[in-house]
Amino acid sequence: MSTRGESILPRRSPLAELRLVVRQVGYEQLSFWLNPIGAIFTVGFALLFLLMLGASAGSSRVSYLHNIKLVQYYVPGFIAYGVMAASFNSLAISLVIRRETGLLKRLRLSPLPTWTLLTSILLSTLLIAFAEVVLMLAVGRWAFAVQLPSGPSGIGALLVVLILGGLSFAALGIAMSTLIPNQQAAGPLTSTVFFVLLFLSGLWFPLKSGSALANISTFFPIRHFITAVFRTFSHPGASAWSGHDLLIVVIWGVVAAAVAFRRFQWAPRHT
Amino acid sequence: MPAVSVRGLVRSYGKVHAVDGVSFEVEAGEVFALLGPNGAGKTTTIEILEGFRDRDAGEVRVLGIDPGDRRSGQRLRSQLGVVLQELAVEPFLSVRQVLERNAGYYPAPRPVGEVIGLVGLTEKADAKVKTLSGGQQRRLDVGLGIVGNPALLFLDEPTTGLDPAGRRTSWELVRRLAGEGTTVILTTHYMEEAEALADQVAIIASGKIVAHGPPASLGGRDQGAATIRFQLPTGVTPDDLPMTVTGNGRSVELRTDRELEALYELTRWALEHEVRVTGLTVSRHTLEDVYLQLTGADPDRFQTDSASEAPVRG
Numbered sequence: 001m002s003t004r005g006e007s008i009l010p011r012r013s014p015l016a017e018l019r020l021v022v023r024q025v026g027y028e029q030l031s032f033w034l035n036p037i038g039a040i041f042t043v044g045f046a047l048l049f050l051l052m053l054g055a056s057a058g059s060s061r062v063s064y065l066h067n068i069k070l071v072q073y074y075v076p077g078f079i080a081y082g083v084m085a086a087s088f089n090s091l092a093i094s095l096v097i098r099r100e101t102g103l104l105k106r107l108r109l110s111p112l113p114t115w116t117l118l119t120s121i122l123l124s125t126l127l128i129a130f131a132e133v134v135l136m137l138a139v140g141r142w143a144f145a146v147q148l149p150s151g152p153s154g155i156g157a158l159l160v161v162l163i164l165g166g167l168s169f170a171a172l173g174i175a176m177s178t179l180i181p182n183q184q185a186a187g188p189l190t191s192t193v194f195f196v197l198l199f200l201s202g203l204w205f206p207l208k209s210g211s212a213l214a215n216i217s218t219f220f221p222i223r224h225f226i227t228a229v230f231r232t233f234s235h236p237g238a239s240a241w242s243g244h245d246l247l248i249v250v251i252w253g254v255v256a257a258a259v260a261f262r263r264f265q266w267a268p269r270h271t
Numbered sequence: 272m273p274a275v276s277v278r279g280l281v282r283s284y285g286k287v288h289a290v291d292g293v294s295f296e297v298e299a300g301e302v303f304a305l306l307g308p309n310g311a312g313k314t315t316t317i318e319i320l321e322g323f324r325d326r327d328a329g330e331v332r333v334l335g336i337d338p339g340d341r342r343s344g345q346r347l348r349s350q351l352g353v354v355l356q357e358l359a360v361e362p363f364l365s366v367r368q369v370l371e372r373n374a375g376y377y378p379a380p381r382p383v384g385e386v387i388g389l390v391g392l393t394e395k396a397d398a399k400v401k402t403l404s405g406g407q408q409r410r411l412d413v414g415l416g417i418v419g420n421p422a423l424l425f426l427d428e429p430t431t432g433l434d435p436a437g438r439r440t441s442w443e444l445v446r447r448l449a450g451e452g453t454t455v456i457l458t459t460h461y462m463e464e465a466e467a468l469a470d471q472v473a474i475i476a477s478g479k480i481v482a483h484g485p486p487a488s489l490g491g492r493d494q495g496a497a498t499i500r501f502q503l504p505t506g507v508t509p510d511d512l513p514m515t516v517t518g519n520g521r522s523v524e525l526r527t528d529r530e531l532e533a534l535y536e537l538t539r540w541a542l543e544h545e546v547r548v549t550g551l552t553v554s555r556h557t558l559e560d561v562y563l564q565l566t567g568a569d570p571d572r573f574q575t576d577s578a579s580e581a582p583v584r585g
Contacts, residue, residue, distance in 0.1 A: 111376050
């Protein structure tokens with residue numbers, strides 16, 4: 001019987017770890033897009049919603065919201081929805097599936113550094129969300145002639161809002177995954193929470209400020225995120241920033257990150 | 272230096288002592304089998320060695336590293352291979368893609384093509400994982416375990432769910448890896464698997480090691496009374512034989528601790544009377560006999576696996 005001496009391994013350099021992140025994001029993307037039904041469903045759902053609602057809105061206007069065209073509300077609304085669907089809904093469900101099938105445990109037992117894995121998952125989620133955003137901006141512009149964010153301040157504001165919002169809802173998605181006991185419950189539980197909150201937050205119709213729903217929804221982050229995205233679409237001259245809304249979204253994200261950090265599990269929970 | 276040394280290992284979940292003072296050593300290049308009923312503490316012990324779970328007490332060294340020390344965790348994990356019971360593979364990637372991805376996590380991986388050949392998936396190399404049969408997915412799991420070219424490989428019930436041919440292939444692979452100097456720690460419920468592969472076997476029950484040694488002599492099974500079994504020749508009754516046998520029908524046996532003398536008498540008698548004795552075997556306790564005796568036939572003695580309820584290092 002031959003034996004092997006212990007190999008002395010140098011630590012990876014930061015650059016090598018960064019390359020590992022890029023590589024892992026590549027495989028995350030490959031894994032996502034190679035599942036055509038999942039990919040089309042995730043990306044296409046928001047687009048389908050926008051097309052149907054946008055078409056049925058016609059030329060209606062919202063009298064209590066500066067008399068803007070309804071579709072001018074829907075495009076930013078569904079951009080926000082797309083980001084939330086990818087970073088909250090899809091991420092929560094996929095993390096539960098990965099945990100319960102042992103994928104997370106296997107990665108934890110490999111020498112891939114934990115931060116590399118989590119960063120790759122977050123980056124990959126944002127990439128998918130951004131693919132949706134670009135599609136919906138194009139539809140908003142060419143199909144509904146909506147006024148898009150313009151100028152460096154408008155586009156800059158949109159990017160910042162989407163990145164901070166995407167990360168915050170991803171943190172909420174990770175926290176949500178820690179509350180779900182098994183694979184079978186992942187889809188129904190997450191989608192129920194998500195769609196009830198979407199309804200309360202006025203995704204399908206802008207809430208009149210001061211109304212009961214509007215008061216309830218100020219507590220949750222969804223309406224604030226929609227508003228923050230909506231503001232980046234405002235007319236030149238008006239501020240593209242809604243710092244107060246963005247702040248509330250980020251606070252939710254930070255709290256969720258703390259919950260996720262405390263409760264995160266690598267091993268399957270099934271007995 | 273042994274590849275693994277464990278002294279006085281303790282891990283409790285609440286009031287349950289899942290692992291209760293376990294000690295053993297595994298030499299480099301050895302195949303070590305951990306046997307025991309579900310919930311006996313096998314998985315907890317292995318997860319502590321892998322650095323996946325914390326211990327409450329005891330000394331543990333794996334490849335010279337304390338697996339409880341998170342600072343050296345990455346150095347340890349880059350030398351470990353792990354095959355889990357779960358079929359944990361992304362369904363939409365191909366066999367080659369999954370192996371290539373994981374190979375990139377290790378400092379000195381085995382060539383992916385070689386791994387595919389070793390686990391017998393050459394024809395399925397470019398098939399999506401979800402199209403593989405259960406046995407093929409299991410083999411891919413083993414491939415993921417060895418792609419990092421580990422010095423120490425953990426196999427958790429590696430052949431559960433495999434057909435006999437698949438099991439033989441896996442055994443060949445384990446022997447080959449051991450021959451190359453890889454240390455292997457495996458758990459199994461199949462006694463013949465432990466007997467075929469392991470240099471050392473430890474039986475664990477209720478968190479304690481109740482027997483430890485080479486499979487051939489475990490629990491003193493190479494000593495004590497032997498059982499001689501054979502078929503009665505046609506036209507012969509037990510009374511015609513030169514010794515007292517028990518049994519019903521034509522299959523008879525006798526227990527003796529002087530089996531050499533008994534065999535001599537039997538064969539001399541058979542030759543003198545020109546009768547053919549068939550189906551002759553001499554055996555001592557099987558490994559399974561020893562196992563059942565040591566772990567207790569009463570299944571209620573052992574609680575179901577509570578390990579998965581417990582918090583894991585995060």
